[in-house]
Amino acid sequence: MPQFLSTADADFETRFTALLNAKREDSPDVDAAVAAIIADVRARGDAAVIDYTSRFDRLELTPETLAFSEAEIDAYCAQVPPAEKQALETAAQRIRAYHVRQMPENAFWTDPDGASLGWRWSAVSAAGLYVPGGLASYPSSVLMNAIPAKVAGVERLAIAVPTPDGKANPLVLMAARLAGVDVIYRVGGAQAIAALAYGTESIRPVDKITGPGNAFVAAAKRRVFGKVGIDMIAGPSEILVIADSDNDPDWIALDLMSQAEHDESAQSLLITDDAAFGQAVAEAVEKRLETLERRSIAGASWRDYGAVITVRDMDEATALSNRIAPEHLELCVADPQALAEHCTHAGAIFLGAWTPEAIGDYVGGPNHVLPTARSARFSSGLSVLDFLKRTTLAQMTPAALRAIGPAAETLAISESLEAHGLSVRARLNKLNDTPEG
Amino acid sequence: MPQFLSTADADFETRFTALLNAKREDSPDVDAAVAAIIADVRARGDAAVIDYTSRFDRLELTPETLAFSEAEIDAYCAQVPPAEKQALETAAQRIRAYHVRQMPENAFWTDPDGASLGWRWSAVSAAGLYVPGGLASYPSSVLMNAIPAKVAGVERLAIAVPTPDGKANPLVLMAARLAGVDVIYRVGGAQAIAALAYGTESIRPVDKITGPGNAFVAAAKRRVFGKVGIDMIAGPSEILVIADSDNDPDWIALDLMSQAEHDESAQSLLITDDAAFGQAVAEAVEKRLETLERRSIAGASWRDYGAVITVRDMDEATALSNRIAPEHLELCVADPQALAEHCTHAGAIFLGAWTPEAIGDYVGGPNHVLPTARSARFSSGLSVLDFLKRTTLAQMTPAALRAIGPAAETLAISESLEAHGLSVRARLNKLNDTPEG
Structure with a gap:
């Protein structure tokens, strides 16, 4: 059984904070x-990667077989x-289709002082995507990482995926191919990250x-x-469902x-304005836990953190x-869009009872x-922004420099950065000699 | 004297890589x-912060004087x-004016399957800005950090700045006030970061x-x-100037x-297509180094890394x-916009000889x-994106779920995530019972 809390209880704040x-x-x-491991891969390159793969994945590779061949990928697909x-x-x-819409726009404009300003987005040249082996080797995650990279314009996209005992997941290779991945290394663990960061x-x-x-x-x-960019370090998954009593407890x-x-450390929370409905959902969970394939994992998570x-x-x-700031937030209420307006801290919001979170895991688009x-x-x-970076642009005219240069010089001097000030002053002096601004 | 390299030299690649x-x-x-220090601040709160400030900054504070009062800020300003x-x-x-243009747009649309999708940006509720004390206490950096936060909509913006021996920089306080900072703590070092992250x-x-x-x-x-978000960890500053011979070597x-x-570890690089011009610039640097206030720092940087x-x-x-991927890139050439098109990896580009990098340090806008x-x-x-986060939105209709739900179910089963599949299937079964989709 999970915990039952009510905001009407005297000890609510203490228990909620806990x-x-x-x-x-x-x-x-x-x-x-x-x-x-990283130091070894930097020192010995391929040889180190091959040694660790032999030790951890019981797989003997050569420099030529570190990457899957096209024929191998064909066979798996x-x-x-x-x-x-x-x-x-x-x-x-x-x-x-969803991520294409995220592509940001470049900008360049001229302001009233005559300064032209703007920015330009460009793609990271090469990216590496880590895919776990074994149970947590999810083809859906390959799509979710690789497609934004390719939409952003990453030219060279590599995957590293361990294949313990030489076994690969055909759906992972198929997902990689569909997403346009350029090369797939059958290497995992810290040795894969080291190889992607430093090269061999x-x-x-x-x-x-x-x-x-x-x-x-x-x-x-x-x-x-620092040597390379990374994404966030993900923790165990979470969902918060806000549901009124006008819902099927089983859903x-x-x-x-x-x-x-997903994980014994995952967390599932329900907030409802009807205590009896909350009880009905808890009962429906117990019933489902009798037969669910992963009932041992799901039951432990629900008991310990639900x-x-x-x-x-x-x-x-x-x-x-908003205090929870959930990774996934499901709003099973009559007017989910109105309620969503007030939910400012959440990774993803699923609006209405026809939108189970699992849709977002696979095919929703986000x-x-x-x-x-x-x-x-x-x-x-x-x-896509994770695979893009922005270069800012600035261009002064003589007139713009005359207008704003003196303020820069004043601030440079106040910060005891003389050369900064002189680099502006030298140009202002030239303008004063030959008034072209 | 800096290093002189030429792409025509046989050892160029070796030296450039070095x-x-x-x-x-x-x-x-x-x-x-x-x-x-962090563990101590988490355990003892204010008392720990006050002890470290006494030890490191020789300043005796109380819980009441951890923050500057409005009257104190008035007096400094x-x-x-x-x-x-x-x-x-x-x-x-x-x-x-520059950062207001960076505000991204929300989006919400309905796709051909009837799924409504989108995203919504919202501001981080509270942000803390660290400002170094002593020599590197730059009011310009206060503006550069605080203004994007306030433009993004951060409600509560705090500054932590050490004031060794109780001495504060009036321009830092003035910059904080101009930028709309809400509270300024006279605390520095790891103890300030711990206090901002965990609270006291x-x-x-x-x-x-x-x-x-x-x-x-x-x-x-x-x-x-992880407990809080952070920005990048900045290293020593760098500039790359690409200049043709049609420039004043002194500029x-x-x-x-x-x-x-800035720093003995800073790096200044010049690339030119005219060896004689490169020599003239090096000579102009030597001349400037005779009189520059910070000639000892600038000279060491130029000698060791220039x-x-x-x-x-x-x-x-x-x-x-593009291999250097410079923090600052100055293009002092006849058509800087055309050249900039080819410069894909750079933090900021300064276009043309009338745009010294120092303009961007203070008043350019970027x-x-x-x-x-x-x-x-x-x-x-x-x-502003550093102070915003994006929540994705998805809303299915019965028809949309009927269209794309089966694919989600198939993938869930292939990933051995039965409950994911069942959460979709339960709804699809309901639709099959009562055809409303």
Whole structure:
């Protein structure tokens, strides 16, 4: 059974704060091991990557077989059943259509002082996408990371995916192909991140690395940050459902379980303005937990971190939601758009009971890589912007320099940066000699 | 004297690569000390902050005097000479006018399947800006950090600035006031970052921390990242000037020195298609170094990290520039806009000889907080986007769910996420019972 809270209870604030601050993940400290692996890959290149792959994945590679060949990818793709291929294509098409709209515009204008100003967006040249092996090897995540990169214009997109005992997931390779990935390395762990960041004889370095991974991958991403860009370090998944009593308790129960089944550290929360409805959802969860394939994982998550919170009204619900800053927020209420206006901190909002969160995981269009652990207070889900950077532009005319140069000179002198001031003054002096401004 | 390189030399590639990879900064390892300070501030709150301020800044504070009072800020602002006040106002107005244009648009549309999709931007609720004390306490950096935050809509903007021996920089306080900063704490170092991230009895926690600082501040920002958002960790400043022979060597020399004077680890590079012009600039630098106030710093930077690179043509120049990915790029050529088209990796571009980089440091309008150490390959300067986050929106109708739900179900099953599939299936079954879609 999850926790039951009510804003009417005297101890609500204490219990809610404890819920907010519950530490759901114990990351093992693998930093020293990861530092050694990175140093080894930098020193020995391919040989180190091949050694670690032999040791951790029980797979013997050569420099020539670090990457899948096109023929190998063809063979794996041929194993994908037609229905799954078509589902991947539907997802890829919808994700692409959404992310194309995110492309930002360049700008360049001339202001009243005669200064021309603006900015220009350009793509990261090369990006690397990490894909976990084993159970958490999700083809949907390949689409969600690779498509924004390609929409942004990344020229060279590489994937690193471990293939323990040489086994690869055909849907992952199919998703990579659909998304336009250029090369797929069968390498995982910290050694893959090191190779992507620093390069080896056979693996070209990239400028940005994204994608989820285990504690070794996360620690390696933190370590190579600065040498390359990285995306966020994702924590366990979360959902908050705000639902009134005009809902089928079983639907809401399934939505809660669809996060809980990810991970024993996942968190599923329900806020409702009807205590009896909350009870009915909790009962529906218990019933579903009798038969769910991943009932052991989902049950542990629900028992340890789940909660049903009863509020007096929907204003209380949105206020609590903003304190939670959930990764996924489902609004199963009569007017979800109106309620969404008040929900300012959330990674993704799913509007209305016909929009289960799972739609967003696969085919909705928006990205499913979203800020966890309350970081929606200050960060956003993955987008094309993660694969773009902005160069600012400025061009003065003599007249513009005459208008604003003296202020720059004054501030430079006040900051004791004489050469800054002189670089402006030399030009202003020239203008005073030959009045062309 | 700086290094002289030419693309015509046989050893060019070796020397250029060495220049690219030169490690210009040795950060002391203060991580253990910083971890202890953060833990102490989390445990003891105000008392810890007050103790560290006494020890490091020789300043005795109380919970009541951690923040400047309005009367104190008034008194400091009254010390600012009118010319400097006016220069700050000019800068603030121009920076604001530029950053207002960066505000991104919300979007919401309905696609052919009947799914409504979109996103909505919202501001970080509270942000903290670190301002170094002492020599590097730049009022211009206060404007460059605080104005984008306020333009984005940050409700509560705090500054932390150390005031060693109780001495504050009046221009910093004036800049904070002009930018609309809400509270200014006279606290610095790792203890300030810890207080902003975790809060104390008297210092409210924020969601995002930006601004430059020393090794302690940088290490503390890395440590609190995740609890709050942070901006980039800035390295020493850099400039690359691409100039043809139709320039005054003294102007170019001053532009190079305006970076070199920041820091002995700064880097100033010149690329020119005329070896004799490169020599003339180097001579002009030597002449300026005889009298420059900060000649000791600027001279060391120029000697250790400066370089004059001669190329055969401007195509070579832009290719090298893209490998360097400079923080600041000045294009002193006949058609700078045309050349800029080819410069894809740069933090900020200054177009033409009338646009010295120092204009951008103060009054141009674009931000002067820019990616260093070649990180312009994958990141951008500070902008309003750093103080905004995006929530994605999705709303299905019954018809939309009928159209795309089955693909989601197929992919969920292929990923062994049964509850994901069931959450879609339960709704599809309802639609099949009562055909309303």
